[in-house]
Amino acid sequence: MDRLTVALPKGRLLSPSLDRFERIGVTITDYEQESRRLVFDADDGRYRFVIAKPFDVPTYVEYGIADVGVVGSDVLMEEDHDVHEPLDLRFGDCRLVLAAPRNRAGEGLPLHSVHRVATKYPTLTKRYFASRGIQVETIKLYGSVELAPITGLSEMIVDLVQTGKTLEENGLVPIAEIATASARLIVNRASHKIRLTEIIALTDALSEVS
């Protein structure tokens, strides 16, 4: 039987993902946290893991390079990927929030003269404001989004928060919750059909430890 390839996201979801696989008996003694390697084989030879940027995980799965993947639902909401999403893994919970500098937070949304919103999530941001009849210019950033209001690049930001600590340290407060997100198991459409039994076994096992 061919190996099943699993795409895992670099960053905060990586170690809880590996932990879930370990709990269903898929161990990788080969794996070293500090290593720059991006491909690892599980000890039993049934799984291969590839480590990708979170926003790239659905791409690897959609193209069938990986059969399954783990990714935050924020990524799936932001980009339209043709993949199956059979399981909420119930970890990595966080919120996508609209945040503003503390001194402007009390003004309320419709009265605010919001012109520019910096975010890693331009699609969700545009949709949120459009549904409220507000036009904004979204500025796509690739990281450290909190920097944008501090430096005057934007008036507000839309970003993912877990504890809210980073926002606080940068003088920002959440003024609205746009969505909640958690880690999802995603599956390539063709793999889900051709390797149905294996995928069901994996989904069921992961569901039990979620």
Add this chain to the structure above:
Amino acid sequence: MSGRAVNTMPAGVTDVLLNDAQLKTHTESSLRGSFEACGYVEAITPTFECYEVLLAGGIDPEWMYKFSAPSGGILALRPDLTTPIARVVATRLREAPKPLRLYYIENVFRRPDPKRGKQAELSQAGIELVGSSDPAADAEVVAVAIEALQRLGIDDVQLNLGQIGFFQGVIEDTTLSEPEITVIKERLDRRDREDLARFLEERELPSDKKNSILEILTLCGGEAVIERASTLADNNTSAAALENLAEIYRILDEFHLTDRVVVDLAEVRGFGYYTGLMVEGFSRSLGSSILKGGRYDDLIAKFGYPCPAVGCAFDIDRIATIVQKEKLAALPKLDALVRFSDERRSEAYELATALRVEGNRVELEVTNRSEEDAVAYAREKGIAELIVLEEDEKRIVPLENAK
């Protein structure tokens, strides 16, 4: 008009060259051979049609490249071939003896989109079996598809068979609105059980109905799936759909093809025009489907001639990439390059023609380059020998070691 050459290309289109072109042609001619062996005849329809005609097919207008005719009417590039063929059947082929077996090998055009692919121009081959509503016709299309893909060396082909009537039956006697049904379909399509369960929880539906909709997600597997599905839906539409699918399956069993077939009632996505069987084909070597099809008994009627039909379309571009993985054919090499001095042009042409008639692939020089340059060119292209005709001599320079 001088300056920089314009050589950009629109998104979603591609040049196919050398080995890729050869593989594509090989794929097409193999499929053509398979279709013709089963009695299918070719139909060639125009690249663009009246927009209304394509719209009648029920294809999402968003898919289409539209433009205006000089007369002011709206035209569109065909996004599929089934709709144009339905138009042809309802007009010029109305009187033709049925069943009609038609095939096509053509390009279709769709606006690139994540849900339907990034290619704007796709090569499709397809068959349409027109004029029979018998499950035997559905089974024939499935059988032709399996055999055609196997003939291309794709031994692990898997065809998933669904029946649109099953899902229709499950939802038709409910109070669900059209937008609600769209949400349900979208969640079934993502295989997102929890999200679907949450959505159903908030609807006013009998709990066994909620359960039936949720269980659709598990209806994928062998023949036993049909049995299990029938316990979930006690309405006439679903029952008739399952009976039809069971009959198609029985026939495929008699053809000894069920090892290539999976019953898949979890797939509710499809073109708007399907009314019965839905087929999707896969291979392990590829992360997306290589074939799609189904029964469309109401489509030809939209052009004024009620007539049942079933068919499927092969994605040539994707299939060519797996053929490539399994048997990469070497580009045929040229046998000779003929180099000559001006006074022997007539003789050189005669020699080249004689060799060509014998089945050799021969190039005749058209430039005035040195013999050294001609040899370098022939080596680079892997030409087997250089034939030199100059003054009184005829020399053959063998280049076998050329790579």
